[in-house]
Amino acid sequence: MSQLQRSPEPGIWYVFDQSKRIAIIRHVEVKGRRLLRSVTWSQDPEQRQLIGYFPEDAMRLAVECTWSEYVRYTGPPTSNRR
DSSP states (O other), rough: EEEEEEESTTEEEEEEEEEEEEEEEEEETTTEEEEEEEEEESSSSSGGGGGEEEETTTTTHHHHHHHHHHHHHHOOOOOGOO
């Protein structure tokens, strides 16, 4: 299951699958509106893929959608398989 960890930088959080970083969620401003922006993790910022934008107060939704996209791409976690 995913884990959320706050970055030392303000307004940035990392989403993990156990100890593997899978995404970054950060506060952004788009046309004067503060939103959460979720992208896949890559060491190279040019390789990161947009997952989506979410209302500023919807961190849980952002994490759930981010996790759902990760599972869709990688398959279900092996620790939950029978």
